[in-house]
């Protein structure tokens with residue numbers, strides 16, 4: 001059976017518009033596949049990816065961000081090599097995005113303040129552990145005290161988590177888009193330098 005070709009199929013400008021639409025859906029809809037991309041960073045002989053929650057996008061400034069724990073291992077990696085990648089896939093849309101950019105670790109600044117104030121009681125739990133994520137444990141553990149595990153803390157008490165909270169922004173250098181469909185694949189690259197955007201088709 002022949003599938004209908006989407007509007008953007010042979011149109012780079014429409015592909016670009018669709019990319020930002022999908023990112024916006026990913027930001028607003030927690031069930032959308034683009035809500036949880038894989039964030040990949042590396043240095044020397046080390047490379048690693050992990051799921052993160054998309055917390056913000058800015059089409060004009062071409063950046064996006066997620067929240068993290070300043071004590072986590074990825075922070076050490078980003079300090080030696082700030083260039084990182086975000087990988088998205090939406091099965092229904094048949095779209096993969098590979099976003100590459102330079103990261104900025106925001107810590108105790110206006111950006112973190114704004115994001116922390118929007119971080120609800122339940123989500124603050126992630127930042128209330130006494131030890132760094134990934135540190136060795138003597139036995140199975142959530143890393144939290146029983147009270148915190150049971151959400152027995154007030155919003156005021158959760159303020160202590162702010163010292164562990166950071167916002168990792170990625171300023172986008174390029175977006176590679178892949179549309180993998182039975183009707184014929186398409187692949188495109190968008191590169192950003194200053195205010196200019198270069199758009200080109202690639203062989204899938």
Ligand SMILES: Cc1cc2nc3c(=O)[nH]c(=O)nc-3n(C[C@H](O)[C@H](O)[C@H](O)COP(=O)(O)O)c2cc1C
Nearest residue numbers: 036050051052053066067068069072073074133134
């Ligand atoms: C669905 C899902 C969402 C996650 N969201 C985040 C997130 O937004 N930020 C984050 O730092 N870790 C998040 N994690 C945990 C990371 O995948 C990872 O385990 C953690 O950040 C430690 O990574 P690191 O040791 O490489 O720093 C999430 C994990 C899952 C499964």
